[in-house]
Amino acid sequence: MNIFLEAFLNVLAMKNIIAMMLLIPLGMMAGALPGFTATMAVAILVPFTFAMDPVMGLICVSAVYCSAIYGGAFPAILINTPGTPSSIATCFDGYPMTLQGRAQEALFTIAFASLVGGFIGTIGLIVFSLPLAKIALRFGPPEYFWVSIFGLTIIAGLSGDSLLKGIAGGVLGLLISTIGIAPVGGDVRFTFGIASFQGGVELISVLIGFFCMPEVFKMAKDPVGSYLKSTNIGHAAGGYKEVIYKGFRNAFADVVNLVRSSVIGLFVGILPGAGGNIANLIAYNETKRASKDPESFGKGNPQGIVATESADKATIMGSFVPLLTLGVPGSPVAAVVYGALMIQGLNPGPELFTKHAEITYTFMMSFFVAMALTVLIGMFAGVLFYQIIMRLPVRVLVPTILLLTIVGSYAVRNNYMDVIFMLASGYLGYVLSNLGFSPGPVVLGLVLGPIAEKGLVQGFLMGNSMFPGTPWLVFFTRPVSIVLIVISVISALWPIYSARRRRRAAL
Amino acid sequence: MMLNSDLYGGLIMLTFAGMFWLQMGDFTKFGLMFPRVIIALLAFLGVVMIVKAKVKPQYVKSFLKDINKYMAATMIWSLVWVLSATYVGFFVASVVSMWAIQWSLSSERNLRISAISLAVAIGSVFVIYYVFTKYLYIFFPEGFLF
Numbered sequence: 001m002n003i004f005l006e007a008f009l010n011v012l013a014m015k016n017i018i019a020m021m022l023l024i025p026l027g028m029m030a031g032a033l034p035g036f037t038a039t040m041a042v043a044i045l046v047p048f049t050f051a052m053d054p055v056m057g058l059i060c061v062s063a064v065y066c067s068a069i070y071g072g073a074f075p076a077i078l079i080n081t082p083g084t085p086s087s088i089a090t091c092f093d094g095y096p097m098t099l100q101g102r103a104q105e106a107l108f109t110i111a112f113a114s115l116v117g118g119f120i121g122t123i124g125l126i127v128f129s130l131p132l133a134k135i136a137l138r139f140g141p142p143e144y145f146w147v148s149i150f151g152l153t154i155i156a157g158l159s160g161d162s163l164l165k166g167i168a169g170g171v172l173g174l175l176i177s178t179i180g181i182a183p184v185g186g187d188v189r190f191t192f193g194i195a196s197f198q199g200g201v202e203l204i205s206v207l208i209g210f211f212c213m214p215e216v217f218k219m220a221k222d223p224v225g226s227y228l229k230s231t232n233i234g235h236a237a238g239g240y241k242e243v244i245y246k247g248f249r250n251a252f253a254d255v256v257n258l259v260r261s262s263v264i265g266l267f268v269g270i271l272p273g274a275g276g277n278i279a280n281l282i283a284y285n286e287t288k289r290a291s292k293d294p295e296s297f298g299k300g301n302p303q304g305i306v307a308t309e310s311a312d313k314a315t316i317m318g319s320f321v322p323l324l325t326l327g328v329p330g331s332p333v334a335a336v337v338y339g340a341l342m343i344q345g346l347n348p349g350p351e352l353f354t355k356h357a358e359i360t361y362t363f364m365m366s367f368f369v370a371m372a373l374t375v376l377i378g379m380f381a382g383v384l385f386y387q388i389i390m391r392l393p394v395r396v397l398v399p400t401i402l403l404l405t406i407v408g409s410y411a412v413r414n415n416y417m418d419v420i421f422m423l424a425s426g427y428l429g430y431v432l433s434n435l436g437f438s439p440g441p442v443v444l445g446l447v448l449g450p451i452a453e454k455g456l457v458q459g460f461l462m463g464n465s466m467f468p469g470t471p472w473l474v475f476f477t478r479p480v481s482i483v484l485i486v487i488s489v490i491s492a493l494w495p496i497y498s499a500r501r502r503r504r505a506a507l
Numbered sequence: 508m509m510l511n512s513d514l515y516g517g518l519i520m521l522t523f524a525g526m527f528w529l530q531m532g533d534f535t536k537f538g539l540m541f542p543r544v545i546i547a548l549l550a551f552l553g554v555v556m557i558v559k560a561k562v563k564p565q566y567v568k569s570f571l572k573d574i575n576k577y578m579a580a581t582m583i584w585s586l587v588w589v590l591s592a593t594y595v596g597f598f599v600a601s602v603v604s605m606w607a608i609q610w611s612l613s614s615e616r617n618l619r620i621s622a623i624s625l626a627v628a629i630g631s632v633f634v635i636y637y638v639f640t641k642y643l644y645i646f647f648p649e650g651f652l653f
Contacts, residue, residue: 168520168552175527175549178542187538190530220581223612395612396627399605407635411645423589434570435512453541
């Protein structure tokens with residue numbers, strides 16, 4: 001117990017708090033800029049940590065990581081553009097809330113949801129690291145294939161009015177994900193003669209194209225005046241109290257949702273290769289599925305953003321479980337931190353919990369403190385962001401957003417083809433959304449495609465050696481696979497069951 | 508005017524399936540396993556949508572009529588911006604396009620508005636350009652101008 005207390009006091013040292021408070025606004029700005037990912041923010045920070053003592057360096061890393069992921073929700077809520085892939089599903093209900101004049105309520109709601117997500121994630125990281133790492137080790141290619149199939153069953157919840165169009169959109173996303181070098185075999189596929197496509201399609205470019213560009217075009221349609229509706233709440237004397245209270249009430253109105261989403265985030269985070277981009281979609285779908293009023297989702301239901309944001313924050317801590325316990329970096333940020341740990345003379349793996357236990361537990365504890373400070377600063381930053389966007393005239397806002405989308409698409413890989421692809425996705429997204437296709441399934445397909453393909457092909461290779469002649473048996477005989485199949489079947493059939501139950505209730 | 512969304516949606520899906528099908532080259536068994544299934548599935552869904560368009564069509568309001576002059580100007584200038592940046596350089600293309608979009612979306616057009624728009628364009632592009640090249644070492648395309 002002493003070690004936990006010592007670790008906690010280490011985090012609370014004045015120099016660490018000041019360092020975190022200086023870095024958090026920078027991390028938030030990075031996250032809020034579409035295309036500038038949390039990985040890039042942490043990668044830029046890491047060289048500066050070499051000169052610091054290990055504790056302070058790692059605390060700075062956790063502050064930037066937490067705040068970058070948090071900042072990604074601002075553009076998702078205010079301009080329907082996920083700042084990071086972890087905020088994809090935050091657009092679904094956050095942006096409708098903005099259109100209803102409830103942007104500030106949404107910004108305060110995510111603050112409280114993030115705090116709980118961060119708390120549950122930190123507890124999970126500290127207490128359950130070792131058992132969670134053992135579970136992660138049981139996931140081989142067949143399990144990853146079934147995880148992606150389970151993910152695809154979410155399409156029903158993201159389809160909007162037409163399930164057929166949702167499925168078609170999801171399959172289109174899967175197809176686009178096959179552009180580039182095959183994960184097994186190394187074939188260069190579907191490049192259409194464009195050399196830049198050999199590296200595949202950049203998720204961020206497609207996200208910006210499908211979510212942001214159609215909204216920018218619609219925004220330009222009526223260029224007179226300001227873009228956001230003013231709520232009055234927050235402007236009138238004492239108004240902030242009311243809107244903060246609303247945010248608090250939204251976050252804690254359904255504690256089960258809050259806890260379930262955080263646990264989903266933590267669990268998805270520990271799976272190497274999976275991350276916030278998948279966790280937020282799964283958490284959103286589970287919340288919608290469990291809700292008594294699923295039709296209200298996508299129309300500004302605060303429970304939607306509570307689910308996605310709490311899951312995102314718990315994913316941060318989950319992604320460090322395989323790194324700290326096994327020495328396996330499970331996410332791009334964890335890979336950057338792996339390098340930082342090595343340079344500080346700390347070998348990721350079991351040694352961290354014996355030889356360097358104090359530093360390790362301080363790092364773990366720092367996530368919660370960083371998240372608490374992020375939430376505190378984020379409340380003000382969110383309101384500031386909102387005020388800036390609200391005051392800008394549409395004729396200035398439209399080209400400014402376009403500038404940021406172009407820079408964001410380019411900055412990810414320094415590849416100009418990503419910008420062209422972003423714009424092409426924007427035009428396609430505009431046409432498809434007007435034809436009744438929701439952008440959610442397309443992006444879901446794009447996120448899950450590489451995991452599904454790798455799982456399928458590697459699973460077959462594995463099956464060839466385990467069951468010669470019937471390699472597909474490998475997908476149906478492993479215990480974790482069977483559990484995932486059952487969950488996938490339940491998830492796929494749930495909308496049918498739910499619709500039938502509603503019809504019966506209506507009779 | 509109403510559009511049969513199933514018909515157009517189905518045609519778009521079939522077009523994508525066809526484009527990818529034509530791109531299938533001499534791939535290895537492992538490289539082909541997944542995309543082959545996905546292309547077939549997308550083509551099948553496209554056909555299902557076209558059949559639905561005949562049997563039980565879903566109509567949506569024509570979005571082409573929704574595109575007014577402001578929206579069209581933004582869409583065209585975005586395209587010009589993105590395509591010209593590699594030729595004239597990111598900085599120049601961005602300043603010109605930002606100014607042009609602000610000009611197109613202005614309700615009143617005079618010298619004052621034009622000057623303000625130009626100042627906003629130069630200011631925003633300069634800040635982004637400076638921060639990214641100087642501190643983040645992300646260098647934007649340079650064309651024959653800058």
